Amino acid sequence: MDNELFMNAVASHPSEMTSLSSFTSPAAMVNWDSMETPQPLEQSIITRNVSKDCFFLEKSTEQSFFGSTLSSLVSPPSDSSFSGGVAGENYVIKELIGNLGYVGDVYGAPANGSGSCYATPMMSSPPLDAFSGDSRFAERAARFSCLGSRSFNGRTNGLVAETVSINGELTRVSSTSGIKPPAGESSGESSRKRKAKSKENSPSKASQSPNLSKEVEEKEDSYTKRSRKSEENGEKTKSLDPYKDFIHVRARRGQATDSHSLAERVRREKISERMKLLQDLVPGCNKVTGKALMLDEIINYVQSLQRQVEFLSMKLSSVNTRLDFNMDALMSKDIFPSCNNQQVLQLESSSEILLAGHHSHTLQLNPNDSSNNIMNPMETSESRSFNSQLPTLTHFTDSISQVFKSL
Amino acid sequence: MDSMSTSSTSDLSRRKRKKKSPPSPPPSLQKWRSEKQQQIYSTKLVNALRELRITQPSPNPRNGRAVREVADRALAVAARGKTLWSRAILSKAVKLKFRKHKRQRITNPALTSTVTATGSIRSKNKRGAATVMRIKAKGLPAVQRKVKVLSRLVPGCRKQTLPVVLEETTDYIAAMEMQIRAMTALLSAVTSPTEHEEGQTHVLGVW
Numbered sequence: 001m002d003n004e005l006f007m008n009a010v011a012s013h014p015s016e017m018t019s020l021s022s023f024t025s026p027a028a029m030v031n032w033d034s035m036e037t038p039q040p041l042e043q044s045i046i047t048r049n050v051s052k053d054c055f056f057l058e059k060s061t062e063q064s065f066f067g068s069t070l071s072s073l074v075s076p077p078s079d080s081s082f083s084g085g086v087a088g089e090n091y092v093i094k095e096l097i098g099n100l101g102y103v104g105d106v107y108g109a110p111a112n113g114s115g116s117c118y119a120t121p122m123m124s125s126p127p128l129d130a131f132s133g134d135s136r137f138a139e140r141a142a143r144f145s146c147l148g149s150r151s152f153n154g155r156t157n158g159l160v161a162e163t164v165s166i167n168g169e170l171t172r173v174s175s176t177s178g179i180k181p182p183a184g185e186s187s188g189e190s191s192r193k194r195k196a197k198s199k200e201n202s203p204s205k206a207s208q209s210p211n212l213s214k215e216v217e218e219k220e221d222s223y224t225k226r227s228r229k230s231e232e233n234g235e236k237t238k239s240l241d242p243y244k245d246f247i248h249v250r251a252r253r254g255q256a257t258d259s260h261s262l263a264e265r266v267r268r269e270k271i272s273e274r275m276k277l278l279q280d281l282v283p284g285c286n287k288v289t290g291k292a293l294m295l296d297e298i299i300n301y302v303q304s305l306q307r308q309v310e311f312l313s314m315k316l317s318s319v320n321t322r323l324d325f326n327m328d329a330l331m332s333k334d335i336f337p338s339c340n341n342q343q344v345l346q347l348e349s350s351s352e353i354l355l356a357g358h359h360s361h362t363l364q365l366n367p368n369d370s371s372n373n374i375m376n377p378m379e380t381s382e383s384r385s386f387n388s389q390l391p392t393l394t395h396f397t398d399s400i401s402q403v404f405k406s407l
Numbered sequence: 408m409d410s411m412s413t414s415s416t417s418d419l420s421r422r423k424r425k426k427k428s429p430p431s432p433p434p435s436l437q438k439w440r441s442e443k444q445q446q447i448y449s450t451k452l453v454n455a456l457r458e459l460r461i462t463q464p465s466p467n468p469r470n471g472r473a474v475r476e477v478a479d480r481a482l483a484v485a486a487r488g489k490t491l492w493s494r495a496i497l498s499k500a501v502k503l504k505f506r507k508h509k510r511q512r513i514t515n516p517a518l519t520s521t522v523t524a525t526g527s528i529r530s531k532n533k534r535g536a537a538t539v540m541r542i543k544a545k546g547l548p549a550v551q552r553k554v555k556v557l558s559r560l561v562p563g564c565r566k567q568t569l570p571v572v573l574e575e576t577t578d579y580i581a582a583m584e585m586q587i588r589a590m591t592a593l594l595s596a597v598t599s600p601t602e603h604e605e606g607q608t609h610v611l612g613v614w
Contacts, residue, residue, distance in 0.1 A: 103547040104477070274573035277433070281580050297551040298576060302560050305583040313478055314471035315454070319597050 435489075437583035444485065449589045451481040476500070482586050489520020489579045491571070 251257045255265075275294060279285045282301045288294050438444055455477045479496050486493035558564040558572045561579050 178539060270570045271573065274570055274577065276578075276579050277436075281436070281577055292550050292553060294548065295557060298580075299553060299557050299560065301582075302557070302576065302580060305580065306560070308587050309478065309583060309590070310471065310475055312587065312594060313475035313596055314468075316478075316590060317470035317474040317593065329564065 421506050435578055435579075436581045439585045440503045441580075445585055445589050445592075448481060448585060449482060450595060452478060452589060453591065455481050478586060478590065482582055486578075486582060491563040491567070492561050492579050493582075495561075499562070 251262060255261070271291075275291065278298055279294065282294075282298055285294055285297050288297055413521050456474065457472060458478055465470050480500050483493035485494035489498065554569050554572060556565060557576060561575050562574065564572045567575070
């Protein structure tokens, strides 16, 4: 609501209509460099001013500031920007920075490292040298861009995480940027609704945004460090703040920037990274490329694993009758090879001497076992043990010797 | 790494480190490969098997299936219910039991074992048939069909989206590999000593 008012107010300036489109790329905000000529300077300043203030809009706590900044915004651009005076613009900017600065302080100081990267491009343009606290301003501006397009679900402090993601998150090239998100916010807080709303709101902006983003990015390239640019291009920053319900993605250079393709790209990335994991897991999948063939391999592998499990379980069931009275020795020896050996040894050694004692030992150890299927075999083996050499007895001695071997 | 003295050291250091670390399996996968997990599973399996009452005719196919279900359930428990497939396996067991109880109440009590058996048989047939048929028929969106087949193979993923299915498959494969390792170890522990019982009281290097 406030946003629409704001939009109307700003839109009342005819020359600003063209600059409205550049809201969509808040990278324009950081594009301090594009101030060669007064004309683009005005526009960039307008956009900067406006875009800065748009992010004020969402801060309902800052309504008082909003009023002051809005008034300061509406009036000066008509004067200074059209006149083209650099000094006037500087004044406007300084004023707005002052307001911004106050607001920014409310939200806490960001990490210096993230903001410092913006200091250099700003330094390159002389008019901006006059600003005090450039880096902080840029930080805040960047942060507000992130904040603006981000959380409408909660205004909680995700700032710490955001500053980390600020480095790569300048361009909200998806339609969730600038003015649009507030409009979407009023309708609902889900990301889907927001994207739908934002699409409705600005068909024109969407068309212009790719061009602008491209040129903005080109400008950035020329001024900012190559390293930062390539880093941003290389990284797909996905912030995982808990209070957000969707993932922020930065569009790479030369790629389509509407929300559809971005969302699709995110989805494709997710799928491809999971397929890579699967490739490592499934043997023989390295040579295969392409989803279909890999899926074939995966299906075959899963089926073979399941068949193996079935086969093993059949074998186990056939052996199962002997499982019961072998169980204790097996458990102690096989399942805990490294630990508990000492106790096992003592147990087993005592069993050699006293079979009955051993049996009672084990029975005491596992009182919860259904005594039926354990005691009876035990007893039979016990009775047999007194007669002749028994498989069970030799098994126990074997297990004992193996325990010794395993030491 | 911090070669640049000016600002954005974090950027550049991140850039230098941009070549990502070799794709290491996520911690959940490493969990399945650990020895400790295998031991935990083996213990659970052994305990569960002990409680399973095996009917005396050993080549009974139902026993194999019962053991398999026990093994799967033990695996699902070892997964601690964090994954879809583990929850599906456990809920399947509960559902079958519930159905069994219902039928028990309605029909003869003597039919309990057959009920469980037929339940699993039926599902297996459906699964096998669907796999073969669905690949051939309507194979136009080939990837889609394969994804459907895969989602049917992995328990609990029938109506899930592709990324979810892939994630579940990864975990399921890792878990099954561990299951197979544990069961083979268990089998060899049971069978091989008894093979040596004649004439040998002292076994060297069996393991």
